[in-house]
Amino acid sequence: MTTVLLSTAGELHARVRHGRRAVVMTMGALHEGHATLIRSARQIAGPDGEVVVTVFVNPLQFGAGEDLDRYPRTLEADLKLAEQAGADAVFAPSAAEVYPGGEPQVRISAGPMGERLEGASRPGHFDGMLTVVAKLLHLTRPDVALFGQKDAQQLALIRRMVRDVNFSVEIVAVPTVREEDGLALSSRNRYLSPDERRTALALSRALFAGRDRHAAQEALRARAREVPSTQARAEALSAIGESRAAADAHAVATVAPGGPATVRAAAGQVLDEAAHLDPPLQLDYLALVDPADFTEIGADFTGEAVLAVAARVGTTRLIDNLPLTFGSLGAAS
Numbered sequence: 001m002t003t004v005l006l007s008t009a010g011e012l013h014a015r016v017r018h019g020r021r022a023v024v025m026t027m028g029a030l031h032e033g034h035a036t037l038i039r040s041a042r043q044i045a046g047p048d049g050e051v052v053v054t055v056f057v058n059p060l061q062f063g064a065g066e067d068l069d070r071y072p073r074t075l076e077a078d079l080k081l082a083e084q085a086g087a088d089a090v091f092a093p094s095a096a097e098v099y100p101g102g103e104p105q106v107r108i109s110a111g112p113m114g115e116r117l118e119g120a121s122r123p124g125h126f127d128g129m130l131t132v133v134a135k136l137l138h139l140t141r142p143d144v145a146l147f148g149q150k151d152a153q154q155l156a157l158i159r160r161m162v163r164d165v166n167f168s169v170e171i172v173a174v175p176t177v178r179e180e181d182g183l184a185l186s187s188r189n190r191y192l193s194p195d196e197r198r199t200a201l202a203l204s205r206a207l208f209a210g211r212d213r214h215a216a217q218e219a220l221r222a223r224a225r226e227v228p229s230t231q232a233r234a235e236a237l238s239a240i241g242e243s244r245a246a247a248d249a250h251a252v253a254t255v256a257p258g259g260p261a262t263v264r265a266a267a268g269q270v271l272d273e274a275a276h277l278d279p280p281l282q283l284d285y286l287a288l289v290d291p292a293d294f295t296e297i298g299a300d301f302t303g304e305a306v307l308a309v310a311a312r313v314g315t316t317r318l319i320d321n322l323p324l325t326f327g328s329l330g331a332a333s
């Protein structure tokens, strides 16, 4: 298959549509994470459908002093990767093509969710991101658009925009692709020196520490629930022997003050340690949030939450997150 390179809206619109169109939007500097999105798009579109990858470094979503100028631009390599992953077309417009009248006056506002976490650190970022995503949806007119879980807040805001202003597109999320040692793939990883990369591993390690604490807590809760009342629990504990009973009682007791705070603390400890590495990790935020609105979850939260982290190593700012399900087995008795 030969992937076609398109650079104007006219070329895109002149393209005859085949079956379902699946679109993957990117800022280029493509890596295996993007390839995974493109392969998923290929599966969704099927052999009779088509996969369009957009490559556009959107100036509107970069703040003053951010890395717009040094953001890697590698179109030739991107075309090859997109082709190998199964794309039919790559749409790589210029800024003048996307914003023919200069910076747009009318924009999409991300609302309160867009001001939290990433939005607090990068004011205006999500308005700029949603504005270009809306434009690219109009330009590419997909049936399905795929986005990575790695940018969890972006994904949540795109879902919200599609719902709030009735875009007729299905949004599909793709899990985060990681290096073998856990580092989430990101175009910005190529800014890292070997020493900085070692420090950057603390982001995923912190998330894994939080996930492990969470898994242990959920297992203990499940055990506690097996015995429905205090009286029944005591009887069940003596039935399984004194030492097991003591360990069990201790385990059940220690799970009680746990929950989100303990998960945050486990992740936070890894990040605190990384602040003393050379080069150090400078934490921006660590948060355990409800993906519906990106507010911190409370102690009695149930359902899927997102443990999210952002930090700087040297001049590179990285983000990562893990979804964690709370109380999946019901509330503790």
Ligand SMILES: Nc1ncnc2c1ncn2[C@@H]1O[C@H](COP(=O)(O)OP(=O)(O)OP(=O)(O)O)[C@@H](O)[C@H]1O
Binding pocket: 025, 026, 027, 028, 033, 034, 036, 037, 146, 147, 148, 149, 150, 151, 174, 175, 176, 177, 178, 184, 185, 186, 187, 188, 189
């Ligand atoms: N490791 C990954 N796993 C899955 N999806 C990813 C991964 N990295 C990026 N994506 C997704 O690819 C799409 C394009 O992202 P983008 O081009 O910004 O890449 P990026 O690697 O996230 O770059 P950056 O370094 O700017 O964050 C987004 O939907 C993003 O969530």
Ligand SMILES: CC(C)(CO)[C@@H](O)C(=O)[O-]
Binding pocket: 025, 026, 027, 056, 058, 061, 129, 132, 133, 151, 154
């Ligand atoms: C969705 C996106 C392509 C909009 O510029 C960008 O934010 C990205 O690559 O994640």
Ligand code: BAL
Binding pocket: 027, 061, 151, 154
């Ligand atoms: N991957 C999200 C796009 C950005 O950082 O601007």
